[in-house]
Amino acid sequence: MAVLNSLSLLFSPKLTHSSSIPFPLFTSQSSRLSFNLTSKSVALSATPSHFSVAVGEDLPVDYGEWFPKRDPGDRRRAGILLHPTSFRGPYGIGDLGDEAFRFIDWLHDAGCSVWQVLPLVPPGRKANEEGSPYSGQDANCGNTLLISLEELVKDGLLTEDELPRPTDADHVDFSVVADLKDPLITKAAERLILSDGELKSQLEDFQRNPDISSWLEDAAYFAAIDDSLNTLNWYEWPEPLKNRHLAALEEVYQSKRDFIDIFIAQQFLFQRQWKKVRNYAREKGISIMGDMPIYVGYHSADVWANKKHFLLNRNGFPLLVSGVPPDAFSETGQLWDSPLYDWKAMEKDGYSWWIRRMRRAQDLFEEFRIDHFRGFAGFWAVPSEAKVAMVGNWKAGPGKSLFDAISRAVGKINIIAEDLVCVII
Numbered sequence: 314m315a316v317l318n319s320l321s322l323l324f325s326p327k328l329t330h331s332s333s334i335p336f337p338l339f340t341s342q343s344s345r346l347s348f349n350l351t352s353k354s355v356a357l358s359a360t361p362s363h364f365s366v367a368v369g370e371d372l373p374v375d376y377g378e379w380f381p382k383r384d385p386g387d388r389r390r391a392g393i394l395l396h397p398t399s400f401r402g403p404y405g406i407g408d409l410g411d412e413a414f415r416f417i418d419w420l421h422d423a424g425c426s427v428w429q430v431l432p433l434v435p436p437g438r439k440a441n442e443e444g445s446p447y448s449g450q451d452a453n454c455g456n457t458l459l460i461s462l463e464e465l466v467k468d469g470l471l472t473e474d475e476l477p478r479p480t481d482a483d484h485v486d487f488s489v490v491a492d493l494k495d496p497l498i499t500k501a502a503e504r505l506i507l508s509d510g511e512l513k514s515q516l517e518d519f520q521r522n523p524d525i526s527s528w529l530e531d532a533a534y535f536a537a538i539d540d541s542l543n544t545l546n547w548y549e550w551p552e553p554l555k556n557r558h559l560a561a562l563e564e565v566y567q568s569k570r571d572f573i574d575i576f577i578a579q580q581f582l583f584q585r586q587w588k589k590v591r592n593y594a595r596e597k598g599i600s601i602m603g604d605m606p607i608y609v610g611y612h613s614a615d616v617w618a619n620k621k622h623f624l625l626n627r628n629g630f631p632l633l634v635s636g637v638p639p640d641a642f643s644e645t646g647q648l649w650d651s652p653l654y655d656w657k658a659m660e661k662d663g664y665s666w667w668i669r670r671m672r673r674a675q676d677l678f679e680e681f682r683i684d685h686f687r688g689f690a691g692f693w694a695v696p697s698e699a700k701v702a703m704v705g706n707w708k709a710g711p712g713k714s715l716f717d718a719i720s721r722a723v724g725k726i727n728i729i730a731e732d733l734v735c736v737i738i
Contacts, residue, residue: 392427392602393420396446397459403479405490409586410461414593421597428594429602433459433587433677436487437610444487447684451535452609453528453673455583458490460498464586468512470501502578519581524672528614533576534562535614537569546612548629555629557618587677595679602729603678605670607685608635608651615666616652622659622666623652624694633694636702646693646702653694656711664711664718671723680727687731689715 366372400407400416407413420428434449435456446456465471477493505516519525535547538554547554553561566573594601609615611631616623624632635651637643659666674681688710695705719726 390426390600392425392429392600394429394431396431397433398444398485404462404477404493405480405482406458406485406487406494408459408461409583409590410463413590417590417594417597417599420599426598427600427602429682430604432604432606437612444485446604447606448610449606450610450613451528451532452613452615452670454532454580455587457498457579457583458487458494460494460579460582460586462494462497464589465498465501465582468501470504470582471497475500498579498582499575502575502582505578505582506574515585516578516581519584520577524669524676527669528673529577529580531618532580532614533573534565535617536576537565537572539612540572541565541569547617548611555617591677600679601677603674603681605674605681605683607683607688608649608653611650611652619666622655622662624655625652631697633705634697634699635688635692636695636705637693638705638707639703644703646705648695648699648702653692656715660711660714660718663722664715667715668719668722671719671726675723675726680729682729682731684731 398407400412432446436444437448437450631652633653635649637647639646690710691707693705694708
C-alpha cells in the first residue's frame with residue numbers, strides 16, 4: 314500500500330478540513346497557501362538581508378538569538394462553515410438577506426474571523442444532483458435562489474404584496490423553492506432592465522466589466538439554448554448549436570434576447586446582494602472563505618464554450634472522466650464523471666480559463682479552498698464508458714506551471730488546499 318500526498322509535489326502547507334454541514338473551522342495563517350505566486354521560493358532563513366559571511370568564518374555573538382520574523386498575519390483563527398442555503402429563510406431556503414448579516418454579527422461577537430461557504434454556483438437541476446453545489450452548471454455564475462426577495466423590495470424591484478406566504482421547511486427542496494422564487498426574481502430583473510437611474514447604471518457597468526463579460530456571455534447563451542431545447546446535456550443539441558456556429562448563435566440572440574437580458578440581470582442582482590454581505594463581513598473583520606470544485610460538470614457553459622480545453626472526442630463527448638481509485642473508503646473507487654482537462658492545451662493557451670476562474674474567485678472571496686487539490690499534481694483518469702473507477706490510471710497534472718501562470722496574471726492569491734492523502738490499495 315502506497316500513500317501519496319500531492320501537496321508535497323507543489324507546496325508543503327499545513328491545510329484545513331471542511332464538511333458539507335455547519336462545522337467549526339480552526340485555521341492559522343500557515344494553513345493557507347497564502348503567498349505571492351510571483352516568488353519562486355520562500356526564504357526561511359533568519360539571516361538579515363544586509364549581512365553576509367564566508368563559509369567557515371565566525372558568526373556574530375548574538376547569532377544564537379536570531380529567529381525568523383513573525384508574520385503579523387500568522388495567527389490562529391477560528392470560524393464556522395455554514396452555507397447560505399442553511400440560514401433560516403421564509404421561503405424554504407436561506408438567502409442573502411437579514412439572516413446573513415445576523416450571522417456575521419454573531420461570528421464577530423463570538424470572536425471568530427472566518428466564515429467558510431460551499432460553492433455559490435447554481436446547482437444542477439437535471440440529473441438528480443439534488444441541489445448539490447458540487448454539481449453546478451456553471452463555474453462562475455451565482456446561485457440566484459440565494460437572492461433575498463426582501464432585499465429586492467428594498468431596491469424597489471418588488472412590492473411587499475407580491476411576496477409569497479412564508480413556508481416552513483426542515484430541508485431545502487430545490488424544485489419547490491425554484492417554483493416559488495424564480496418567477497419573482499425574473500419579475501425583479503425585468504423591472505430593473507426597464508428602469509432608469511443608479512441601479513440600471515450599475516447593471517450596465519456590470520455587463521461592461523471584462524472580468525465579468527468573459528464568462529457571463531457564454532453562460533447566458535448556454536442557459537438560453539438549454540431553456541429552449543430542454544435536453545439532458547448539450548451533446549444532444551443540433552450540430553450548429555453544439556459547435557457554436559456564429560449564425561446559430563445569432564439566431565439564439567434574436568429569438569431569446571429577453572431571456573439573455575434577464576439572465577444577466579439576475580446575475581447582477583446576485584452579485585449586488587453578495588457584495589453587500591461580503592463588504593459587511595469585512596467591516597466586522599470576518600474573512601469569507603469560498604470553495605472551488607477542481608472539476609466542472611459536463612453539461613455546463615464551461616465545457617460547451619471551451620471544448621479545446623477538455624479531453625473530448627471529435628463529437629464533443631468525454632474521452633476520460635474524473636474519479637479516484639480504490640482506497641480505504643471504497644473497494645471500487647469513486648466515479649465522479651466530470652470531464653477532465655486537457656492540460657497540454659490549457660498550457661498552450663496560457664491557462665486563460667483558470668485565470669478567469671481565479672479572478673472570479675478573488676472577486677467573491679477573501680480566500681478560497683480548492684477541492685481535490687491533489688489533482689493538480691496527479692489525477693485519476695477513467696474511460697468515459699467505464700462503470701466503475703477502478704479501471705482508471707494516474708496521469709500527471711500541470712503542477713507548478715499552472716500556478717506560475719496564475720501568478721503572472723493575478724498576483725497574490727490566498728488558496729486553501731484540501732489536505733487529503735490518496736491511499737492506493
